[in-house]
Amino acid sequence: MSLTLQDVADAAGVSVSVASRSLNGRAREYRISEATEKTVKKAAAKLGFRPSQVARSLRLKRSGLVGVVVPDLSNPFFASIAREVTLTAEHEGYSVIVADSRETTANEEQLIEQLLARQIEALVVCPVGRRHEHLSAIDGTGLPVVLVDRGFAKSKLVQVTSDHRCGAQRATELLLDHGHRSIGVLQGLPGTLPNDQRIEGLREGLAKHDIQLDSAMIAGDSFSEHSGYESAKRLLSLHPNITAFFAFSTPNALGALRLISEMGLRVPKDLSIVTFDDIPFADFMSVPLTTIAQDVPALGRTAAELITQQLRSGKRPRIKKHSMKVHLVSRDSIGEAKR
Structure with missing residues (x-):
């Protein structure tokens, strides 16, 4: 019995x-x-x-579960955010279910529906970033929702993002200071907030030196290694005078590095590269990457704290948009441009 x-x-x-x-x-x-x-x-x-946790949940009408959805768990950036959210939520007595949308909004919507069926009490989403109507609808039901990284400029959802524009300006100025004028841009997913703000920061950084951004020097369709490889290949075939790449994510940069190696070229002697995001093993690469690093722990912790505060108080945060600072990590992947 x-x-x-x-x-x-x-x-x-x-x-x-x-x-x-x-x-x-x-x-x-x-x-x-x-x-x-x-x-x-x-x-x-x-x-x-x-x-019995199940019996307790039914009695209290609480599951103690927080849902987390990210676009790509194989990307160290999103894996780190999920971990930070998990640690903070668990410290507050909640359990976390993590799901991977594989960079498609359809998967994101389906996964969220499955999490809602599990009676989650709150939702943290690193959205694909092109549409937010489904997220706004959930937020409208009263369920606490916080977005991380890829927010939406015109949305009233609670969002925790980085200062992408400032970071892109800093990366651009660094390349320009080393004499680079022919810069290939390996972008991520067009139409998303981080991608668009990084392009804007790039444009502003160039404008300070009276240089106009050439859209023909931008390529890419996702924040993946495959996109970085194919974009670098395309840009070098069309613009062999490129002396540096600005990659919008570390996977994009890794794809470019693979292509550069296949071509028998060397970084930074033949091509320089700077990237957004940082990875734990960057210092141990054959050529350590210079990066604009986001404060991943702060992104994850802030999102989780905003969620747990709402769960405790039952009130929405007064401040909807939170921006985390970025910083430059100088390593060895940028050299002087060949004049």
């Missing part, structure tokens, strides 16, 4: 409600003495009783 809460109550000589409150950490709230609480816990341990 399976043990019940009644069995524990009988063994401890208390009522079922006292046994329940003692085991659920609510003894002080209901003025149950420490001695009684210890007696109940001792009886439960002796019997080998384990509370």
Whole structure:
């Protein structure tokens, strides 16, 4: 026979409600003495009783679950965000379910529906970033929703993003300071906030030196290694005078590095490269990458804190948009341009 809460109550000589409150950490709230609480816990341990989380969730109408959806778990950037959200949420007593949308909005919508069916209490999404109507609809039901990284400029959703424009300006100025004027741009997913703001920062950085951005020097359709490889290949075939690449993600940069190696070229002697994002093993690469690093721990923690604050208070954050600073990590992948 399976043990019940009644069995524990009988063994401890208390009522079922006292046994329940003692085991659920609510003894002080209901003025149950420490001695009684210890007696109940001792009886439960002796019997080998384990509370049913399912029964507790049904009773309290709470699951204790937070859903997290990211576009690509193989990308260290998104994996790190998911980890930070998980650590913070678990510290607050919540469990996390992580899902990978594989960079498609259709998958994102389907995964979110599955998470809602699991009775999640809140949702953290690194969205694909082209549409937000489905996310706004969920937010409208009262379920706490926080977006990370790829927000939406005209949305009222709570968003935690990085200062992409400033970072792109800094990367552009760094290349220009080294004499580079023919710069190939390996962009990510067009139409997304990080991609568009990085292009804007690039344009502004060039404009400070009276240089106009040439759209023909931009290629790419995703933040993936494959896109970086194919984009670099296309740009070098059309513009063999390119002296540097600005990659909008580390996977984009890795794709470009693979192509450069296949062509028998060297970084930074033949081609320089700077990228957005950083990876833990960047210092150990044959040519350590110079990067504009986002504060990934701050992105993940801030998102999780905004979620748990809403769950505790039942109130939406007053400030909807949160921007995290970026910083330059100088390494060895940028050299002087050949004049």
